[in-house]
Amino acid sequence: MFAPCKAPWCRLAIWLIVGVIVLLLVLVLIALAIFGSHPCAGALDGCDAFKAICASYNGDHQFFYSHCDMLRENCLTGSDWQRDHYNHCNVNH
Structure with missing residues (x-):
């Protein structure tokens, strides 16, 4: 398997990737709330x-x-x- 990430830049990269994934999830949920419902x-x-x-x-x-x-x-x-x-x-x- 992969060796654990111990370098500071490696941990930062992981946090950035997790942050981007969470941000995309939030944007998708907001878009569904706005555009996913019927106008009536x-x-x-x-x-x-x-x-x-x-x-x-x-x-x-x-x-x-x-x-x-x-x-x-x-x-x-x-x-x-x-x-x-x-x-x-x-x-x-």
Whole structure:
């Protein structure tokens, strides 16, 4: 097998290699945390599944049976529906 490393430069080289490996591991974990998740991950957490919504997007209005339905539509289509008010769209606020 290999003889143990006793020279100062040898120990320094080992620490540098270990440091670079740890740094690369941390960078990979950060990249996965930023880019690995879906943009809509967590969008449906805390939405109200039972409150009807009238939403608007680009001047159009649309009725959604629930706040969750509106968020799901935004995630699936890339649209940006925003709540106007809670109710059917043909009812005044």
